[in-house]
Amino acid sequence: MVHTNKYFNIYKKRFWAGILLVQFFLFYILSKSENAIEFFNQLFELKKNVHQIIFSKIQFSVGDAFYILIVIFLLLIIVNLFKKKRRPKSAFALIIFCNIFYLIYQIFWGMLYFQKSLSDKLSKEDATINEAKKLSFKYLKLCIADRENVDENKQGIFVIKDLKSVKESILKEQKKLPSQFSTKKSTLINDFKPSLFRNVMSSTGILGYYNPFTAEAQFNEDLPATFLPFTLAHESSHQLGFARENEANFIGYLTGKNSGNKALKYSTDLFVLKSLLAFVADSDPAFIKFMISQFSPKMKADRQNDLDFVKKHNGFLNVVFDVSNNLFLKSNQQKGSITYSYFTVMLIKYERSAGQK
Known part of the structure; x- marks a missing residue:
């Protein structure tokens, strides 16, 4: 049972690492498509009003607070990577975080770098x-x-x-x-x-x-x-x-x-x-x-x-x-x-x- 869980955990890590790699290739391919870039541009036009309406009502910088939480999370992950018992879960959490962060960043912003100059x-x-x-x-x-x-x-x-x-x-x-x-x-x-x-x-x-x-x-x-x-x-x-x-x-x-x-x-x-x-x-x-x-x-x-x-x-x-x-x-x-x-x-x-x- 222990060996089964061990191999299952390794499989999960490899799967999500593979998903991250697929994202890299997918967004690279999309960056070469004018239709895809226009889609992300229109998506940005739709969401920017919503984002600004929501976050402009909050007096302090929500984005800064968000980055502070990310830094704290990553520091905890790094510390736990040096602890043998917590290393597997920490490594898996890091891979999941990278997948989510990269996906949201590309959808919200990253693809706009490829607009016509x-x-x-x-x-x-x-x-x-x-x-x-x-x-x-x-x-x-x-x-x-x-x-x-x-x-x-x-x-x-x-x-x-x-x-x-x-x-x-x-x-x-x-x-x-x-x-x-x-x-x-x-x-x-x-x-x-x-x-x-x-x-x-x-x-x-x-x-x-x-x-x-x-x-x-x-x-x-x-x-x-x-x-x-x-x-x-x-x-x-x-x-x-x-x-x-x-x-x-x-x-x-x-x-x-x-x-x-x-x-x-x-x-x-x-x-x-x-x-x-x-x-x-x-x-x-x-x-x-x-x-x-x-x-x-x-x-x-x-x-x-x-x-x-x-x-x-x-x-x-x-x-x-x-x-x-x-x-x-x-x-x-x-x-x-x-x-x-x-x-x-x-x-x-x-x-x-x-x-x-």
């Missing part, structure tokens, strides 16, 4: 350094003008006094997104939440994240004000259904660039300026120094505040996150850390086409 709707001609430089001057002027219209503290640093109005503006502007790039429907549900992990986020360089299990847009409330509005616009783009990071940046840019909310517009234009300068940096460092020297005194004060924040929180966790995030992006049809420069390429191509109209 927004870059396909833009010019095929490569973006150039000269174009980036030209746009840098344009956005520097915009940032200087924007900076004069936002609130600041006694130290002369940009601050946000009404974050709720920023959130409302993002949701409102999403309704006006060009149909060329988005036919997705905004829910107009305020489901932005400060993360419970803000200290960890500050130490790892995470500005915010989208939780695919609860549809919450998480953000680090300790961020300098220059980062915060555009971070919200970026995470809200994920809520719309744009999975790729570069596309969420692009949709965030389209959301904030013409916003009547002054804080959102400044944060968006500043993000664009930083992205353009980063695009040029390797080829012409002298140009970057010159552009920074042209910042207005108020912009320079904001920049120093940003640098102080980064310096204060930079550490070992930042390196660990950079490596793990790089691997995650590559596993989801993205180019690792380089994926963020693809936003700049999309921006340049978009501005090029806008200038030709």
